[in-house]
Amino acid sequence: MIELQAVTKQFQRGSAPPVAALRGVDMSLARGELVAIRGASGSGKSTLLNILGCLEAPTTGSFRLDGQDVAAAGDRRRSRLRARAIGFVFQAFHLLPRTTALENVEMPALYWPGARSRADIRRRACAALEQVGLGHRLRHYPHELSGGEQQRVAVARAVINDPALILADEPTGNLDAASGAEVMRLLLALHAEGRTVVLVTHDEAVAALAPRQVMLRDGRIAADPAGEDA
Amino acid sequence: MRLWIWLNLGLRSLNRNRRRSLAMMAGIAAGIALLTTVNAVGAASRRLTLAQVKNMLGTFDTVLVRPGAAKTRGMVSLANVPPTLTFDDAAALAQLPAITQVAELQNAFDIDVEYRDRQVTPAVFGVSANWLDLRGDALAGGRFFTPAEMQSENRVAVVGADVVAGLFAGTNPLGATVRLGGGAYQVVGVLAPRGAGPGGFSLDNLILIPLSTARHRLFNRDFLTMAVAQVRPGESNPAALGEVRQLLRQRHHIATAALDDFSLTDPSAVAAQVTAAGSRLTVLLRGVAYVLLALGAVAIVALMLLGIMERRGEIAIRRAAGASRGDILAQFLAEAAVVAALAAALGALLGTAGMVLAARWLHLPLLWDGAALAGVSLAAVGLGLLCGLLPALRAARLEPAAALRA
Numbered sequence: 001m002i003e004l005q006a007v008t009k010q011f012q013r014g015s016a017p018p019v020a021a022l023r024g025v026d027m028s029l030a031r032g033e034l035v036a037i038r039g040a041s042g043s044g045k046s047t048l049l050n051i052l053g054c055l056e057a058p059t060t061g062s063f064r065l066d067g068q069d070v071a072a073a074g075d076r077r078r079s080r081l082r083a084r085a086i087g088f089v090f091q092a093f094h095l096l097p098r099t100t101a102l103e104n105v106e107m108p109a110l111y112w113p114g115a116r117s118r119a120d121i122r123r124r125a126c127a128a129l130e131q132v133g134l135g136h137r138l139r140h141y142p143h144e145l146s147g148g149e150q151q152r153v154a155v156a157r158a159v160i161n162d163p164a165l166i167l168a169d170e171p172t173g174n175l176d177a178a179s180g181a182e183v184m185r186l187l188l189a190l191h192a193e194g195r196t197v198v199l200v201t202h203d204e205a206v207a208a209l210a211p212r213q214v215m216l217r218d219g220r221i222a223a224d225p226a227g228e229d230a
Numbered sequence: 231m232r233l234w235i236w237l238n239l240g241l242r243s244l245n246r247n248r249r250r251s252l253a254m255m256a257g258i259a260a261g262i263a264l265l266t267t268v269n270a271v272g273a274a275s276r277r278l279t280l281a282q283v284k285n286m287l288g289t290f291d292t293v294l295v296r297p298g299a300a301k302t303r304g305m306v307s308l309a310n311v312p313p314t315l316t317f318d319d320a321a322a323l324a325q326l327p328a329i330t331q332v333a334e335l336q337n338a339f340d341i342d343v344e345y346r347d348r349q350v351t352p353a354v355f356g357v358s359a360n361w362l363d364l365r366g367d368a369l370a371g372g373r374f375f376t377p378a379e380m381q382s383e384n385r386v387a388v389v390g391a392d393v394v395a396g397l398f399a400g401t402n403p404l405g406a407t408v409r410l411g412g413g414a415y416q417v418v419g420v421l422a423p424r425g426a427g428p429g430g431f432s433l434d435n436l437i438l439i440p441l442s443t444a445r446h447r448l449f450n451r452d453f454l455t456m457a458v459a460q461v462r463p464g465e466s467n468p469a470a471l472g473e474v475r476q477l478l479r480q481r482h483h484i485a486t487a488a489l490d491d492f493s494l495t496d497p498s499a500v501a502a503q504v505t506a507a508g509s510r511l512t513v514l515l516r517g518v519a520y521v522l523l524a525l526g527a528v529a530i531v532a533l534m535l536l537g538i539m540e541r542r543g544e545i546a547i548r549r550a551a552g553a554s555r556g557d558i559l560a561q562f563l564a565e566a567a568v569v570a571a572l573a574a575a576l577g578a579l580l581g582t583a584g585m586v587l588a589a590r591w592l593h594l595p596l597l598w599d600g601a602a603l604a605g606v607s608l609a610a611v612g613l614g615l616l617c618g619l620l621p622a623l624r625a626a627r628l629e630p631a632a633a634l635r636a
Binding site for chain 1: 235
């Protein structure tokens with residue numbers, strides 16, 4: 001499903017020499033796989049996630065998603081791809097403030113490339129919130145929800161457009177153990193539905209839930225059992 | 231359909247930060263309110279002045295000729311004009327190629343008119359047969375003087391509305407006999423009211439009698455206080471004015487370098503003069519309104535930029551959820567348009583209220599110019615879009631990755 005070949009990413013800040021975040025990453029993910037990407041901070045794991053999520057384009061190298069070459073795609077095409085195929089979960093939840101849980105979950109539907117009725121969007125959002133156990137919190141605002149509940153709203157938001165790929169960046173980083181376990185249970189359930197799930201984490205216990213763990217160090221893959229097999 | 235989604239999104243976003251939204255709207259709303267009020271008051275007072283000038287001067291396709299090089303405008307009467315404008319002058323003017331006909335006037339303001347035990351002192355006008363025609367006057371009742379009455383210097387009169395009110399108080403004036411300068415005059419007609427002239431004085435306080443009667447049986451004077459020369463259709467007023475001047479200077483034997491011994495007035499020039507510019511206050515207030523609009527525009531730019539800095543997280547998560555740069559641009563442009571449209575609506579509402587109050591205080595007719603208001607409101611929405619462009623572009627250019635990691 002995902003093919004990265006010799007991907008590098010450099011950041012240019014002002015007139016300073018460019019900083020290399022990724023120095024040549026080869027990786028492939030099969031549809032329905034659950035992968036944890038581990039590494040110290042600064043190892044390039046967030047950059048890798050942003051490239052996988054079509055938020056940033058690689059500086060060099062090729063990136064194919066579902067057979068499409070994304071490395072050279074423009075903003076419009078990458079945005080449509082994100083809307084249709086990718087759901088994000090972030091460490092900081094990033095719910096819209098002063099907006100109900102239901103409206104937060106409905107938000108990505110606005111960017112769905114096809115046509116959907118208001119009623120259909122509402123039905124999907126309610127179903128998604130019920131799936132994460134928040135059917136009773138539809139009209140609550142983010143500040144009225146606990147951290148764990150906010151992250152569950154974020155998970156519901158990630159699946160409203162029914163994406164094949166879920167990218168989770170430190171999803172349990174801001175949560176207590178119990179809430180973190182609940183969120184991980186939801187992510188594993190999404191994997192069980194057949195979605196590809198990529199987890200970025202430095203928490204070994206969380207990473208241990210994934211059958212395949214990719215280690216990043218200094219912008220390169222230091223260990224990848226599947227990659228070694230391939 | 232898509233547009234409606236963006237506008238709805240903008241409206242909800244503004245609703246989430248109401249105080250800031252109001253601050254964004256204040257300048258535009260105040261500017262439009264002031265502009266609406268000032269424009270309405272200006273238009274109403276212009277229309278009122280024009281109507282008053284038209285009331286006084288009658289029709290516009292005429293040249294008014296008065297004896298004396300009058301530097302000051304004012305009411306002329308037999309008592310205060312030199313005897314230089316003759317009946318022969320008027321007859322000669324009527325022969326000019328640019329002139330179709332000339333109406334003649336002898337008048338006084340100091341003659342009492344009595345009916346039974348009542349007495350008024352209206353303007354007494356001795357007029358030629360074509361007077362009503364050239365002054366654009368109409369009769370409310372009765373008839374004008376017949377040629378026979380004009381010919382034989384009969385004592386008949388046509389009265390203005392104020393005279394009717396002052397002398398007859400509810401009874402029918404037609405056929406009544408009034409006393410005027412020692413003679414008995416029969417009322418044969420009533421003039422339709424003309425209303426007020428410039429400054430608001432009444433133009434209906436007058437009584438008309440035949441010119442021949444006035445000349446030989448009342449005033450015993452052989453000169454005119456005014457002649458009204460009608461300009462031939464197709465001729466320009468200034469050209470006709472030139473012909474009149476040339477003829478009168480020649481007839482009065484005025485040397486080349488000497489000044490006229492008469493004065494000419496072009497009513498359309500007077501009307502244009504009084505309706506041209508508004509008062510200095512109007513100009514000042516309009517300037518203030520434009521300053522308010524400019525401040526409002528700056529406020530929209532500044533507060534939107536601030537809002538975008540605060541909403542980097544929202545912009546980033548929308549991008550992650552599939553929004554393209556174009557989607558973000560559209561979202562913030564729509565927000566700016568909604569702000570400006572709401573501000574315009576608020577301003578139009580306040581402006582209409584201001585207009586009603588101003589009309590009441592200044593005793594002006596109420597002129598609600600919907601088209602002008604719509605135009606101003608549309609311009610405000612355009613201004614809002616323009617103001618929103620820079621912040622919206624900045625929002626669209628934000629890199630989502632950095633904001634999402636925080």
